[in-house]
Amino acid sequence: MVILWVSCVAGAAIVGFLSIGWVTWVAFVVAGLIGLAIGVPAGLWTAKAIKRDDPAWPPRRLQRQRR
Numbered sequence: 001m002v003i004l005w006v007s008c009v010a011g012a013a014i015v016g017f018l019s020i021g022w023v024t025w026v027a028f029v030v031a032g033l034i035g036l037a038i039g040v041p042a043g044l045w046t047a048k049a050i051k052r053d054d055p056a057w058p059p060r061r062l063q064r065q066r067r
Contacts, residue, residue, distance in 0.1 A: 001043040001044070001047040001050075002039060002040055002043030002044060004043065005035075005039035005040070005043035005046065006036055006039030006040065007035065007039070008039070009034060009035040009038045009039045010032050010034065010035025011031075011035075013030070013031035013035060014027065017030070017031060
C-alpha cells in the first residue's frame, strides 16, 4: 500500500509541477519528497485499516501488529 500511495502522490505532484512549467530536476526531487511525506503515513494507515476491518484476518496477528 505504501508504494502505491507514494507513487500516486508523487505522480500527481510532478504532473502539477510540469503543468505550471517547472521543468527541472528539482521538481522531480520535490515531487518525490512530497510523495514520501504524504504516501508513507497514508499507506501504513490504509494497510492497518484493511487488516482491522477484514473479518478473515486472524485477531492474534492484529494484536501483534499493534505493539
